[in-house]
Amino acid sequence: MVTETMMPVNGIEVCLETFGERTEPPLLLLAGDAGSMDWWDDEFCRRLAAGGRFVIRYDHRDTGRSTAFPPGTPYSGVDLMNDALGVLDALGVPAAHLVGFALGGALAQRLALEHPQRVLSLTLIATTAGDGDGTPPIQATGTTAVAVRTVPAIAVPVRTAAGEIDWSDRKSAVAGLVAEARARGGPFTPDEHQLRRLAERVYDRSADLAAGRINHHNAGYGPPIRHRLGEITVPTLVLHGTLDERFPAEHPEELAAAIPEARLTWLDGVGHESPPPAVWNLVLAAMFA
Template identity: 70%
Template sequence: MVHETMMPINGIEMCVETFGEPTEPPLLLLAADASSMDWWDDEFCRRLAAGGRFVVRYDHRDTGRSTSYPAGAPDYSGADLMEDALGVLDALRLPAAHLVGFSFGGALAQRMAVHHPSRVLSLTLIAAAVDDIAAEPATVTLSCPLTVSASRVTTGLRTVEARPSTDETDWSNRKSAVSRMIDEVRARGGPFTPEEPHLRRLAERVFDRSTDLAATRLNHRLAGYGPPVRDLLCTIETPTVVLHGTLDRRFPADHPEELARSIPGARLVWLDGVGHELPPRAVWNQVLDEILDLAA
């Protein structure tokens, strides 16, 4: 059974979708930064549910159908994004859940395990790193008029770099935004990355469900990731597996290796031929087995 609904969480509206029966062990999927829940493949979610799990995915605030904020003025922080994940569990009356986090979602999962260990049954960290250190921005509070271009936000006080200056994407244009999303996925991927038609359908769905993609990408970067937890990972007692692509160029081998060393008892499992991407279909059997075995 699949059910999508809007739920009041932490003073905002969040879009939450569930797969499977609520009586099964709960499994919460945490998407990357500036990413709606659409990036978790529908069939992947159904297969997790078929494995006897109650699967939950949701749109971060400022993504998908969840509450959106003006570009350059996110009224939230990275810590709030973690609280949103806990709020989803509360709204569904789930005392705890198995967490599966991709990239930034892995950073959220680490923080939940450190600060709210009773809410976390297991950790599956995919394409993650300690504190997601390669993408740690400063939180910026903007309180004056601004203009947004493809690469920066200009206020009456300062200019904040939002993305590389070569990014001239018009995120309000469906064709331009979809093409950019496809290019980004393929640039981060490997030989098993889905072909262009599949990515196009997915990117079009993301665009059509999003209120303002330019705001999404800028605001999540401004919100940051919250206080670091590197020195606290040794306190995690939750069963943990680290899944990492051998072709991940954003977080090369030393990042997942450090993560696996930092969390007591964590196992590092390599995904051959996979880049910095959600697990492509070619490795689904391996990934599903790891998740389901851990989230028993």
């Protein structure tokens, strides 16, 4: 069964959707920055639910049907984390498996540190250690603390056919979203027709794409947590594409080294993107191992 609904969370309205039975262990999907829940493929969610999970996806504030704010509205990555926590509260979920992409992975790490009793496991996809603040994280190994090398993220250029993107114009915004997905993807990225259908859905469900992108960029990741990653105790899986140019190979290696007993699984031919269908079998096998 699939349901979509609006719920009050932290003084705003959040749109969320569930897949599967409430009696199964809950799994919360956290999208990337300025990303609505649409970027979690419907069929991927159904396959997660078929694996015995009560799957929850939601629109971050300023994305999809959730509350939208004017450009420049101040909030932080901590507020975005608290929204995720509020989604669990709204559904009466005491603890969940967290699956986060990019910014969603950073929020999942913060949740595991700030509210460890609410987290059953972590799956961190196409993300980086902590918050990208430039401070080397500390890996606890017995009684010895080891500083892990810090690496910068890389800004991936967006190729568009028509210069500047007018995010208020449907045609321009859809073209921009498609161009971004293609620039950051790889050979398994859905074709242009599929991406266009997804981009149209994202645009049609969004109140103000431009404002959301500005506000999420300004929000950032929140206060530094890299030095605390060694405190995470839940089972952690790091999934990373071999063609991810935003967070090259050093990022997942650093993240897996910083979190005790974390597993790193490479997704060959995948870029900075939610897992495409070509690697779903590998992803699901790793998640349910």
